[in-house]
Structures are given as C-alpha cells and as structure tokens.
Amino acid sequence: MASLMSEPEVVTRAGHVALVGRPNVGKSTLLNALVGEKLSIVTPRAQTTRDAVTGILTTERAQLIFVDTPGLLEPQYTLHRSMQQTALAALLDADVVLLLLDATRSDELPTGEALAALQRQRHTLLAAVNKVDAAPAAAAALESWCLAALKVRPQRISAVTKEGLETLLTALEAALPAAPFYYPPDELAIQPVRFFVAELVRETVFEEYEDELPYATVVRVEEYREGSDPVYIRASVYVERASQKAIVVGRGGAGIKRLGARSRSKIEEFVGAPVYLDLWVKVLPGWRRKAETLRYLGYPVPQGGGGAGAAPGRERRQRRGGSDGATGGGKPSD
Numbered sequence: 001m002a003s004l005m006s007e008p009e010v011v012t013r014a015g016h017v018a019l020v021g022r023p024n025v026g027k028s029t030l031l032n033a034l035v036g037e038k039l040s041i042v043t044p045r046a047q048t049t050r051d052a053v054t055g056i057l058t059t060e061r062a063q064l065i066f067v068d069t070p071g072l073l074e075p076q077y078t079l080h081r082s083m084q085q086t087a088l089a090a091l092l093d094a095d096v097v098l099l100l101l102d103a104t105r106s107d108e109l110p111t112g113e114a115l116a117a118l119q120r121q122r123h124t125l126l127a128a129v130n131k132v133d134a135a136p137a138a139a140a141a142l143e144s145w146c147l148a149a150l151k152v153r154p155q156r157i158s159a160v161t162k163e164g165l166e167t168l169l170t171a172l173e174a175a176l177p178a179a180p181f182y183y184p185p186d187e188l189a190i191q192p193v194r195f196f197v198a199e200l201v202r203e204t205v206f207e208e209y210e211d212e213l214p215y216a217t218v219v220r221v222e223e224y225r226e227g228s229d230p231v232y233i234r235a236s237v238y239v240e241r242a243s244q245k246a247i248v249v250g251r252g253g254a255g256i257k258r259l260g261a262r263s264r265s266k267i268e269e270f271v272g273a274p275v276y277l278d279l280w281v282k283v284l285p286g287w288r289r290k291a292e293t294l295r296y297l298g299y300p301v302p303q304g305g306g307g308a309g310a311a312p313g314r315e316r317r318q319r320r321g322g323s324d325g326a327t328g329g330g331k332p333s334d
C-alpha cells in the first residue's frame with residue numbers, strides 16, 4: 001500500500017476538441033495541419049465537409065481528439081440540416097470548442113442557433129482567426145467581434161503556414177480535462193478506410209467539375225477487397241439528375257476516366273498500396289432533399305426531416321464505412 005502511494009502520478013489530459021466555424025474558414029486544413037496527416041478533404045469552395053471527421057494528436061502530455069465539422073450555415077435543404085445537426089452535435093459533445101474565424105472574410109460570423117450554442121459553451125470555448133498569412137489587417141475586427149459576442153480573445157493563426165499553431169496547441173492542451181488517453185498514441189483516425197476513400201473521390205469531383213455539380217454529388221464505396229492485389233474498390237458516384245451523370249461521364253467517357261485516375265492516385269497514397277478503382281456514375285433523384293435517400297447514404301436525418309429512426313452522428317459514422325447492408329429505400333438507378 002505504501003509503495004503504491006509513493007509512485008509518481010502521471011497527469012495526462014485528453015478529450016474531444018470540436019473545430020467549428022462558418023464554411024470555408026479552414027477547419028479541415030487546420031485538422032490536417034494539427035494531426036500532421038491529410039485526413040479531411042480541402043477545397044477552395046465552401047460546404048466541402050459534410051461529416052464529423054476525427055483526427056487524433058497524441059503529445060507527451062495530452063491526447064487531442066479533433067473533430068472537424070461541416071461549416072455552420074443557414075440550412076436550405078435536408079442535407080444542409082443534416083450537416084448543421086452534425087456540427088452542432090460535435091460542438092455540444094466536445095470537451096473544448098475551437099471557433100475558427102477567417103481573416104479574409106470579416107463578414108463571415110456565426111449567427112442564430114450556432115451563435116447561441118457557442119455562447120452557452122463559453123467555459124470551454126477558444127477561438128482563432130485563421131488565414132492571417134493572407135489578410136493580417138482584417139484580424140482586428142474579428143477580434144473585437146469575438147470579445148464582444150463571446151468574451152473570448154482569439155489567437156491569430158495560419159493553418160497553411162502553421163504560424164501560431166504551437167501556441168494554439170498549448171492552449172488547447174491546457175483546456176482539456178485531466179484524463180487517461182482514450183486511444184493508442186499512434187492512432188490517427190477513427191473512421192474506416194472506406195470513408196476516406198469516398199471522401200477522396202468527392203474531393204476530386206470538387207476539383208474536376210464546376211458550379212452545382214460537386215454539391216449534387218455523393219460517393220459511396222460499395223465494395224472494398226483488401227486481400228486482392230491491387231486492392232479492388234468499387235464505388236458509386238451518385239448525382240441527382242441524368243444531365244449531371246452525362247457531365248460526369250463526359251464525352252466518350254473522358255470525364256469519368258480522368259476522375260477515376262486522379263482519385264485512384266490519391267487513394268493509393270492514402271492506403272499505401274496499388275488500387276484498382278471501379279467507378280460507376282448513378283442517378284439518385286433529388287437525394288439531397290429526401291430523408292430516405294440521405295438515410296440510405298448514411299447521413300444523419302435531422303429531426304422533422306424524415307420521421308423517426310434518424311441515426312445520431314456517432315453511430316452513423318461507424319455504419320457508413322462498414323458493411324454494404326445499409327438499406328432504407330431510395331434504390332439507386334443507373
């Protein structure tokens with residue numbers, strides 16, 4: 001008993017840090033920079049992230065479980081409401097919330113339900129003004145807003161140049177509760193490989209196609225044969241209309257070939273092995289607006305947006321990359 005009591009106590013800190021903010025402020029870029037691995041997809045366009053993407057950073061003193069979230073927006077259709085629900089759930093579940101503001105967009109500030117949730121979260125709220133490499137002058141206005149609205153002084157950072165990230169990390173570590181590590185120290189991600197594969201294809205859709213098309217696109221990995229060489233992956237790219245399918249496929253199949261080749265090289269880098277990517281374009285009419293198609297695709301269905309049985313974000317994340325057995329109507333058509 002005496003010898004047990006005299007052993008030195010190692011105090012570690014651990015918990016969830018939700019990265020929240022308006023679309024395009026750099027949440028996913030920051031997650032990748034902090035974890036040191038590209039886990040969350042990044043595009044120059046707003047509303048890229050649709051899921052809570054988790055990345056883990058274990059330091060000597062702390063384990064930070066970062067949760068990247070969809071941008072806080074004014075929902076316009078059912079998928080938006082699903083994204084908003086995912087973001088707010090991550091915010092409410094977190095041990096620490098990091099609100100990101102964008103130095104290049106001093107008008108992009110949280111409003112409504114999101115602002116109210118942040119104000120309620122004040123005791124665990126930190127804030128940062130990102131992209132100071134691009135527009136350091138605009139940071140002052142955002143700092144004033146943050147102090148007035150949330151009583152928090154934001155730090156100045158750049159997720160791209162990594163300026164300010166060490167100081168931010170120290171502040172985040174200090175804000176976490178004392179706790180043992182929840183994951184092995186070398187663990188970086190929680191979501192299954194299938195999730196990241198689908199996201200990498202979706203990111204490439206953002207890069208290859210313009211206007212509304214990337215927003216009308218969702219990717220589902222239908223089959224993943226790890227044992228085969230190369231790794232065989234069959235994935236469906238769902239769009240909302242036949243005209244969109246024609247655009248993705250392109251003249252003589254040139255579009256889908258380019259999408260497949262570019263996606264494959266990203267996936268090979270991610271899984272570290274040669275990959276055969278079998279990509280199919282399918283039409284799932286109006287999938288963004290219908291509860292049953294969203295459910296089929298694994299998105300949480302917001303309350304009031306499709307009746308009972310909406311899966312909360314955490315459960316859905318595990319299911320989405322799991323078996324192909326997800327059902328719920330909305331049968332895809334070719």
Ligand SMILES: Nc1nc2c(ncn2[C@@H]2O[C@H](COP(=O)(O)OP(=O)(O)OP(=O)(O)O)[C@@H](O)[C@H]2O)c(=O)[nH]1
Pocket residue numbers: 022023024025026027028029030041042043044045046047048049050069070071072130131132133134157158159160161
């Ligand atoms: N100059 C500069 N650009 C940045 C910085 N951080 C992110 N960006 C750019 O901002 C754009 C949006 O970045 P994302 O990380 O996708 O933003 P997000 O907040 O995750 O966006 P959503 O997922 O749409 O909500 C990309 O073009 C990034 O390269 C930064 O520190 N400096």
Ligand SMILES: [Mg+2]
Pocket residue numbers: 027028029040041042048049068069070
């Ligand atoms: Mg994002």
